[in-house]
Amino acid sequence: MRILITGASGLLGLNLALEAINTHDVVGVDRCQLINAPFEQVCTDLMEKGALESVLDKVQPEWLIHCAAMANVEDCETNPGLARNLNASLPGDLASACKIRGVKMVHISTDSVFDGSKSDLYTEEDVPNPLNMYAKTKLQGEQAVISINPSAIVARVNFFGFSVSGTRSIAEFFINNLNAGKRIKGFTDLMFNPTFVGDLASLLLQMLAMDLSGLYHTASGDVMSKYAFGVLLARRFGWDESLISPESVEDSGLTARRALNLGLSVQKLLTALGEPIPDFSTGLDRLYTQFHQGYPQKIRSYQYA
Numbered sequence: 001m002r003i004l005i006t007g008a009s010g011l012l013g014l015n016l017a018l019e020a021i022n023t024h025d026v027v028g029v030d031r032c033q034l035i036n037a038p039f040e041q042v043c044t045d046l047m048e049k050g051a052l053e054s055v056l057d058k059v060q061p062e063w064l065i066h067c068a069a070m071a072n073v074e075d076c077e078t079n080p081g082l083a084r085n086l087n088a089s090l091p092g093d094l095a096s097a098c099k100i101r102g103v104k105m106v107h108i109s110t111d112s113v114f115d116g117s118k119s120d121l122y123t124e125e126d127v128p129n130p131l132n133m134y135a136k137t138k139l140q141g142e143q144a145v146i147s148i149n150p151s152a153i154v155a156r157v158n159f160f161g162f163s164v165s166g167t168r169s170i171a172e173f174f175i176n177n178l179n180a181g182k183r184i185k186g187f188t189d190l191m192f193n194p195t196f197v198g199d200l201a202s203l204l205l206q207m208l209a210m211d212l213s214g215l216y217h218t219a220s221g222d223v224m225s226k227y228a229f230g231v232l233l234a235r236r237f238g239w240d241e242s243l244i245s246p247e248s249v250e251d252s253g254l255t256a257r258r259a260l261n262l263g264l265s266v267q268k269l270l271t272a273l274g275e276p277i278p279d280f281s282t283g284l285d286r287l288y289t290q291f292h293q294g295y296p297q298k299i300r301s302y303q304y305a
């Protein structure tokens with residue numbers, strides 16, 4: 001298949017493109033951030049008038065995976081207008097353009113659409129209640145995609161891996177600090193389903209191949225706190241887990257409100273796939289292997305200096 005991936009310089013987009021080139025013809029959209037990446041690139045700002053239609057008409061993909069977003073929670077608080085344009089309006093415009101052209105679309109959303117007050121896992125049936133500007137605009141984006149283009153897939157995700165900047169991912173936060181012997185905090189009250197980005201990439205491609213549609217929690221089935229994530233990573237990498245001090249997010253000084261319990265049920269996806277979803281420890285093993293095989297350096301070498 002010919003796949004167009006937006007946000008190809010981002011944490012998800014780049015890892016997804018590198019996974020997809022093994023089996024598909026990949027074109028990545030970025031804003032000239034990448035150099036020497038092993039797939040075709042179109043350099044464009046998707047917020048420019050007519051840009052997305054022009055890219056779709058030029059590339060003529062069969063599938064589009066929309067990873068571009070304003071994905072930094074604090075940036076969305078300080079620049080709500082841009083957050084609305086990128087996270088809420090653009091997905092709807094893309095959904096419409098894909099529908100007209102018969103392009104199958106995956107839109108990437110987030111677990112943060114929930115307020116985190118549920119004591120059990122969130123299902124796709126639960127009513128979202130976003131707490132910050134990032135989450136509000138992401139919810140508007142997924143609602144626009146589903147109403148405009150019901151055959152699209154909307155995937156709520158949370159993932160870890162290596163990025164071009166070397167700092168984008170929660171895994172890189174723990175790796176960079178623990179490897180340098182630095183003391184850090186880990187939040188004990190923020191719960192999530194950490195999913196290795198390579199596993200997420202495979203799941204998205206599998207969902208497309210199966211022609212699924214609608215809303216799916218697309219994640220590993222393992223729910224843990226960010227502190228527990230750091231401790232498990234430290235143990236796997238053979239580093240000192242006592243460098244991570246357990247803390248509450250309430251004491252973090254972060255501006256945007258965070259939802260606490262974002263544990264997602266992945267039962268709907270499990271049923272659709274008819275096979276197990278890769279678990280967290282398998283993903284952590286893959287991250288560890290990448291680390292020792294020079295994957296972080298390879299990824300960073302694609303960044304335009």
Ligand SMILES: NC(=O)c1ccc[n+]([C@@H]2O[C@H](COP(=O)([O-])OP(=O)(O)OC[C@H]3O[C@@H](n4cnc5c(N)ncnc54)[C@H](OP(=O)(O)O)[C@@H]3O)[C@@H](O)[C@H]2O)c1
Pocket residue numbers: 006007008009010011012013029030031032033044045046047066067068069070071072086108109110111138157158159160163168
């Ligand atoms: N990271 C997580 O754990 C996480 C958790 C839940 C959901 N998500 C969702 O997953 C998706 C991917 O997140 P990520 O962490 O990979 O994000 P990221 O690393 O911040 O990457 C964002 C991408 O969007 C691109 N972009 C931003 N504005 C653009 C524009 N005007 N035109 C073209 N491209 C533009 C960026 O390009 P430049 O390099 O040119 O800026 C970059 O490639 C997002 O939808 C995010 O909301 C992420």
